[in-house]
Amino acid sequence: MLNKTRGRPRGNPDTKARIAEAARELFLAHGYKGTTVRAVAAAASVDSALISYHFGSKQGLFGQSLNLLCVESTALDQALQGDQAGLADRLLTSVTSLWDATEPTENRMALQDADTMRAFRDYLESELLVRIAEFLGGPDATERATAAVGVIGGLIFTRYLNPIRSIAALPSAEVRRIFGPALRAALHARVRQR
């Protein structure tokens, strides 16, 4: 395509990294389906066959170029300290501050990938849920934590992952105001008799 003399090039240019970076940009800008392998190859000044060679497939390129880990948990640590009364607000704050801080445009579509979905799920169920349950303590702790994770997961989903306009548009203070009651109820409500 771009007459770059066949065969291995001189030196050891890290072409794979260059491809990954170009891919990341394009994926974030145009989404998965909107990004063609050939476009990535062109952006990296490379033959399109190279990406099959280095990453196996377009799926593989996607997974490897977006190794965004969703959550760093220092915010969660802070939220899980203090009185229970303010817990809901602190949790909501940590969620919004954490996700609102990520890049402006739709890097949210990264969750379309199966692996990323799984990572997110694992985080919710083996990190968030157990730590909230620990903090709550008492009977029904697990069940209340389950409800809370459902609410928080819903917020993340409807605001960031698959953003519904009316929720995504809310300033974070409004998020606290509107989701507060539901989350408080989930965390603290006496669950009805079985």
Next chain:
Amino acid sequence: MLNKTRGRPRGNPDTKARIAEAARELFLAHGYKGTTVRAVAAAASVDSALISYHFGSKQGLFGQSLNLLCVESTALDQALQGDQAGLADRLLTSVTSLWDATEPTENRMALQDADTMRAFRDYLESELLVRIAEFLGGPDATERATAAVGVIGGLIFTRYLNPIRSIAALPSAEVRRIFGPALRAALHARVRQR
């Protein structure tokens, strides 16, 4: 392709409906990307050009064929009648009955691709949200409906779309019990002052 004599066929067979049904099955079984237009055409014993003719594009076919499934929510109609006190329970019931009824296997994983996400989002924001808000009425109706959609969306996400074990494993009665308080709060809580 299938030598079926060119031109308009005898009688008035509702081919469009047949195509939509075949499409619905295939989309649910294999997801958007995993379903080719040609496969749908073959399943409906029809030339593939017909689906461009009837539905404009694959996207259009997707929207219109799955529309049937989302609109099938006569359950929602029922939920949106009666007293407000039982509303949360009725909504939760309609959600679980609707989703638990879909095929046993993980056609949920098919919901991972971008277009399904989009269809789902559209449903949440232009169907569910406005109808709940209508039903609630009064000041803050939109805001309470927003919170409710967040909670319901969260339930669907964490139970069906990207199922985290502790929520997916719940029997539907438990879902009502555990998510009830949060949803009731979302629907009816007096939202704090601005």
Next chain:
DNA sequence: CGCAATATTCAACTGTGCTGAATAAAACGC
């Protein structure tokens, strides 16, 4: 050095969504 492993380009294959022309039945006006 010799030779395998590696990194790259090129050409091409298969399959995708979609379009334009051809065609036949239906629907409609008189």
Next chain:
DNA sequence: GCGTTTTATTCAGCACAGTTGAATATTGCG
């Protein structure tokens, strides 16, 4: 009823997608 327009269908094929196999030049190891 008949002529015209509208609708529903098949067929052939284009443009582009992701991927593969062969050819080739470079590195790195013994």
